Amino acid sequence: MSVAQQPSSSAIPTSAPESAAPEEDIVLEVQDLHVYFYTQIGVVRALNGVSFKIPRGKVLGIVGESGCGKSQTSLATMQLIPRPGKVESGKILFREFNNQEPIDLLTLERNSDEMRNIRGDNISMIFQEPMTSLNPCYTVGDQIKEAIILHQGVDKEEAHTRAVDILRKVGMPNPERIAISYPHQLSGGMRQRAMIAMALSCTPTLLIADEPTTALDVTTEAQILELMRDLQREIGMSIMFITHNLGVVAQMCDEVAVMYLGRIVEWASVDDIFYNPKHPYTILLLRSIPRLGSEEHIRLESIKGSVPDPYTRVPGCPFHPRCPSFMPGLCDVEEPPETTVDGNARHTVRCHLYT
């Protein structure tokens, strides 16, 4: 990949040199995470052994279609899996500072003080719907102040000053007035900015953004993405960016994990995902989006069938019923192991074509 061609404004997706690998500064490491939902009509295996790492100061994009487990991954990290869901097994190791002993978040009680201290202070989250995730009964300022008072132990006045500061930082015009406004008085883009302000109020080490721009218009989306990129560079935080929009992934992320049915099927740098994709699912996703500005009219490629019913278990590779490279007797029998691509330790794929 030619790094020199990158526009200077972008965060350059870099592959860390191999020698630096052992001392890599990992903020969040998820190991073999399984989340099951025990419902009355059966068990839904939402996550089936998800493992990934987020290096400090990097943006990891998690992409996939609805029902692939992207949101459950983020909720599990925050220990917010709703009933009847349960984390079956796995580890979520979080390191606030470099060289610190990692904390396994899953060993903490959901409602313990330690978990509550981490939530909102070290790890914070932006949800998809800015309309429903703000409390309509409190002003925006009060909602931001709540987090600041709780986590930073400052008095009300100091908290108010900080709330106004952070609102200014996310590009709100007239932050003093916004702080005393109620959510219904703001537009969608402003509410999402307020959500970001709230998430950033305690300068988190890790920000989880679950489809932060899906409900917004393109012009607002572009502004929010630019804002997140600027703030990420400024604060140096890491972001777990969950989305289904490949355009947003290309613009925002350093590394990308493609999920299908509760598994990560491919993981690579953003450049490799777009320029050297390996898994048939990744390739088909890229082929199914309309190309802007293409010369002639190319028919879109679609993936046959649809995501299977969550209660059924697909034997072998979960993608095999929809895969054009399906190999009978192998793909439908044996689940492909994680394999590295072309000896690049930072590009892994789960597909029998590469085993």
Place this chain on the structure above:
Amino acid sequence: MTTVPSDDILLEVKDLKKHFPIHGGLLRRVVGQVKAVDGVNFYIKKGETLGLVGESGCGKSTTGRTVMRLLEPTAGEVIFDDPKLGKVNVAKLDSKQLKQVRPNMQIIFQDPFSSLDPRMTVGRIIAEPLVINNVASGQALRDRVADLLTVVGLRPEHASRYPHAFSGGQRQRIGIARALALNPKLIICDEPVSALDVSIQAQVLNLLEDLQKQFDLTYLFIAHDLSVVEHISNRVAVMYVGYLVEMASTEELYHNPKHPYTEALLAAIPKPDPRNRHRPIRLPGDVPSPANPPSGCYFHPRCRYAKDICKVERPKLRDVGNEHWAACHFAEELQLAGVPRYGKSAHAMPLPTVPPPLPNKTKSESAPAPVSGD
């Protein structure tokens, strides 16, 4: 307004307005008007797809519904070329005539989850327009429903199931089958794919294209996703706060926009190419409220090219040459950036291909036993 021969035009909308009253005060008197659609002009040629784009709240859907007369227009004309009645003004038809014209114009809704009645079987949903218009009954009706299901890529036996048994993409196919039931000329597609996942979105877009060829359909395609609109449309109209600001062929509009708002919209699309990261054009402020729009050109407070005249005079949508319509005082002078032509840009991203299956590859000896299901 057009220079196109009128025989080629299926639908022409002239100065269409839809205002919603705002009630306020103790007596619930009308205190204002939300000008959701405020003087929209466009035309659609037979067999083409006109894309209608704009941000949420700009009046795209209201336009679609007012054209169908699902909402009563406040003012304006909707001239539709009915195969039997000839050119009729849909906005002025009485209910009897409207019933004759309606089968020729159908609509597909955005949300496949709320646009199908959960208490009706799929067969009844698709049969309903046929029954209401006394087109078919008995075995003929059942055959027609089975046909329609096959046409949209479902199976005839699906007719006895209920909508909840289907996925989002399949439900959208049911909505399409229902719209096709009466052999319409015009289908208004109101955000038909925005609720769907990308892979399913591609399936539905391909289906819409195939049906257009097969049944010689004309589409008004309302969407906010500009890549999708570019893919499916022959011509595109851009709407801003109840007013069309630009209309041109897809090629022209995307590569040679004439309105600053179109330029900003195009620049904001997140491009699926990590080697081509860009900073969007900053649009200050928010979309103005259609209840209280700014003076002059509605876009002037956010426009970086605005001059004094823009604050006073509202520009009319005019032909700036080659069937390219723009509502900007400076449409001819401005040099605006469009989307770079794909394949000619410096970083043309190759389209990856799916590798073929490997021959003779079978289960490995050392592999662990597959996880047993339960």
